[in-house]
Amino acid sequence: MADVVVTRDLENHRFEAEVDGRAAGFMDYQERGETVNIPHTEVFTDFEGQGVGSALVRHALDALRAEGKTVIPSCPFVRTWIEKHPDYQDLVAEGR
Numbered sequence: 001m002a003d004v005v006v007t008r009d010l011e012n013h014r015f016e017a018e019v020d021g022r023a024a025g026f027m028d029y030q031e032r033g034e035t036v037n038i039p040h041t042e043v044f045t046d047f048e049g050q051g052v053g054s055a056l057v058r059h060a061l062d063a064l065r066a067e068g069k070t071v072i073p074s075c076p077f078v079r080t081w082i083e084k085h086p087d088y089q090d091l092v093a094e095g096r
Contacts, residue, residue: 004052006059015060017043017052024052027060027078035093036064037072057081061088070094 005018013031017024025043029036038060043053057078064071070093073079082088 004055
């Protein structure tokens with residue numbers, strides 16, 4: 001597994017992943033009050049299969065949880081990741 005560094009770009013509404021100083025992927029989000037829609041996550045080809053997507057999702061969800069937010073996992077990768085990690089299912093907005 002790669003050593004992934006995740007940062008948040010508040011201006012562009014995305015979390016960004018880097019590996020060894022190189023951009024490795026990102027996750028877009030849209031805030032609507034206390035609810036955050038996550039429509040898209042992308043891991044760049046050179047970094048696929050190295051745990052970048054999982055690190056990105058975990059970091060983002062931990063940050064959103066700390067802010068008291070709930071999420072709408074519109075992105076299929078995020079939705080599947082949450083299904084596989086029951087300790088994050090409480091973040092999903094009711095009815096989603």
